[in-house]
Amino acid sequence: MRGVDLHPEELIEREARGELRVDERQRLQAHLDVCAVCRFELRTRRDVRAEVDEAEEVDVQRLLATVLTPEAARTAARPVKPAVLRRARPPRALLLAAALVTIASVAGAAGWTELRSNLSHRGHTVETRVDAPRTLTPAPTPPAPLAPTPTPIPAPEPELTLAPAPAPAPTPTSTVTPAPTLTLARTLAPALAPAPLPVTPPPPPELGAGGLFDRANQARHAGDRAGAIQSYRTLVAQFPSSPEAHQALAALGKMLLDSGDAGGALRSFDEYLRGGGPLRQDVMADRALALQRLGRPSDEAAAWSSLIASYPASVHAERARRRLAELEKP
Amino acid sequence: MAEEDVRARKQTVEAPAPAEGLAMQLARSAATGDPDDTRRLLELVAPRVVRAVRAVMGTQHPDVEDAVQLTLIALIHALPSFRGECAPERFAARIAVRTAGAVRRRARTRATREDGSIDPDGFLGDSEDPGADRRRRTLRALLDDLPEEQAEALAMRIALGWSLKDIADTTGVPLNTVRSRIRLAKEALRRRIADDPSLADELDSLEGAP
Numbered sequence: 001m002r003g004v005d006l007h008p009e010e011l012i013e014r015e016a017r018g019e020l021r022v023d024e025r026q027r028l029q030a031h032l033d034v035c036a037v038c039r040f041e042l043r044t045r046r047d048v049r050a051e052v053d054e055a056e057e058v059d060v061q062r063l064l065a066t067v068l069t070p071e072a073a074r075t076a077a078r079p080v081k082p083a084v085l086r087r088a089r090p091p092r093a094l095l096l097a098a099a100l101v102t103i104a105s106v107a108g109a110a111g112w113t114e115l116r117s118n119l120s121h122r123g124h125t126v127e128t129r130v131d132a133p134r135t136l137t138p139a140p141t142p143p144a145p146l147a148p149t150p151t152p153i154p155a156p157e158p159e160l161t162l163a164p165a166p167a168p169a170p171t172p173t174s175t176v177t178p179a180p181t182l183t184l185a186r187t188l189a190p191a192l193a194p195a196p197l198p199v200t201p202p203p204p205p206e207l208g209a210g211g212l213f214d215r216a217n218q219a220r221h222a223g224d225r226a227g228a229i230q231s232y233r234t235l236v237a238q239f240p241s242s243p244e245a246h247q248a249l250a251a252l253g254k255m256l257l258d259s260g261d262a263g264g265a266l267r268s269f270d271e272y273l274r275g276g277g278p279l280r281q282d283v284m285a286d287r288a289l290a291l292q293r294l295g296r297p298s299d300e301a302a303a304w305s306s307l308i309a310s311y312p313a314s315v316h317a318e319r320a321r322r323r324l325a326e327l328e329k330p
Numbered sequence: 331m332a333e334e335d336v337r338a339r340k341q342t343v344e345a346p347a348p349a350e351g352l353a354m355q356l357a358r359s360a361a362t363g364d365p366d367d368t369r370r371l372l373e374l375v376a377p378r379v380v381r382a383v384r385a386v387m388g389t390q391h392p393d394v395e396d397a398v399q400l401t402l403i404a405l406i407h408a409l410p411s412f413r414g415e416c417a418p419e420r421f422a423a424r425i426a427v428r429t430a431g432a433v434r435r436r437a438r439t440r441a442t443r444e445d446g447s448i449d450p451d452g453f454l455g456d457s458e459d460p461g462a463d464r465r466r467r468t469l470r471a472l473l474d475d476l477p478e479e480q481a482e483a484l485a486m487r488i489a490l491g492w493s494l495k496d497i498a499d500t501t502g503v504p505l506n507t508v509r510s511r512i513r514l515a516k517e518a519l520r521r522r523i524a525d526d527p528s529l530a531d532e533l534d535s536l537e538g539a540p
Binding site for chain 1: 369372373376377380381384385388389392393395396398399400402403404406407429432433436440441459462465466468469487488489491493494509512513516519520523530533534
């Protein structure tokens, strides 16, 4: 191991806290002179912090509206490991078999058309790929009060300089008071109202991709939109590479669109279209609708045009042409 | 550096998590399924989750909001297994780091599979500091490629600015294990810098700054 591989991690931490003594600063400086990795670390810490500080605020309540559902409240009590900390993966054969079943389930339940003709071309790669528009820019977030930000971070230094010896600092005091947000939260939409805890035993804690997909579909059929959205999101989180998760993106987008979250719908549709699939033309049509509701006429026109170019005989084509004509009116 | 800046930085790093006692109480209650406290807990940790996800993914990544939502969902599911070894905010941030990394890797894989010319990191818009953009992209690309444990440790270290002890406490591994993961990750970073002469030159230009 060489000298530069022994990175002075503690000195870097003390530098970040502004606690370096003169001799420590000299030692760190000597290391930085020969270690590009630590120069990169110190500079990139500031770069990332500056980027995050400059980002627009996020409407936390809107985020919670799609997360904190009655379904979430019910599942919260289950002894389930976090999705991101688990690596369980069902056998590939089961996933493929489940996909065949669930593709039809999604399409039928969502009321989409021409699935049969598309299924005849299944295999995802048989479809004619054209220049489908890929809106990767996030939907604009309406300004809204953000819940208290816990850690204000000072602006980054313009140069990679070490902090001087620390000056006596006052005892930090918390400036965050969550009470206003909590009060506001209790007045939110009925869909977010806490559900009574179940008195019956919860469902099996370990659901595979197929199980989650079935649960989502059942919730949707039962009219539990929030529960369905929750389950679809859980599916995507726990089994992101599964065929069910891919199909769930289409269904999730449709449900978000129907529930008024056009931005979330657009992201789901874009994600689905990136992977392709038999529902592509239907998703393209719904994507155009999402853009319409987001008030993005030029993107919407491009979406309809792309749909017509890709599927000129689609049942959506006539609607697309009508909408394009409307958009062209002065 | 101005004295107040030093003081502010000290506050930023050392200030205890706001209302940490409250957060722990809420976490315990939420773990039992209390929906009201679950909501309050999520409201409390959501800003930190947003910051962590943005730090790992980049603020302009198209899937940031999805990753935040997935993190909060995963947090709800993880609460029953949370034993209070660290502050709930840090527990949530750890889930955020892992979720954001997974979402990034998935987006990258799909984009590459569909069209090799598409790079989700390419949608960053114009920056006033191309050098900063380049360093952030280098870091995130490295996180995509590192083994999961190393990526998690390096993300917490550089993107979140955590101390080694913070990382050890939050991930539940010995401090020396964290050191080892960081060392290995930095070795990978060193190779990446060496393989990119222009980045190496750029970093060399910072040499005299401190």
